[in-house]
Amino acid sequence: MLDISFDLNKIGNGVIAFDQETYMISRIDDAIQSYFRRYDHMGYELDNYFANTKKIRTNVSHQDKPNWFNQKGIPCSVLAPETNGWQTGRVKVKLQVTLEFYPDNPESFMEIPAEKDELHLENGSPLDDLRVMEEQ
Secondary structure, three states: OOOOOEEHHHHOOOEEEEOOEEEEHHHHHHHHHHHHHOOOHHHHHHHHHHHHHOOOOOOOOOOOHHHHHOOOOEEEEEOOOOOOOOEEEEEOOOOOOOOEEOOOOHHHHOOOOHHHHHHHHHHOOOOHHHHHHHHO
């Protein structure tokens, strides 16, 4: 069995329907991204996991622990062979979420018949009406 999926993040201008509700794919993607950004407690959990399970002590202050997953990051120093000694900076965990679609009929998912393709160019995209609705 061939496993075919499509990264819906790359089709951000498309729409997705759940039963009778229709949304821009970019709106679903934004909602998923904000879901993961709002959890400050993930930083506490990660630091506790390091300490209790992996015996890694970061000595990060209680106030800095949420910063594992945000723009601030965690203060640290890095030593690498190609650098001039220890380099101070900040480290952060960057999560990438991918919304995948598994079509029931993958052979026809990306095909547009030639006559429909010409019609799309003349009359705009069939998604234009949905995009206008979403923007309102």
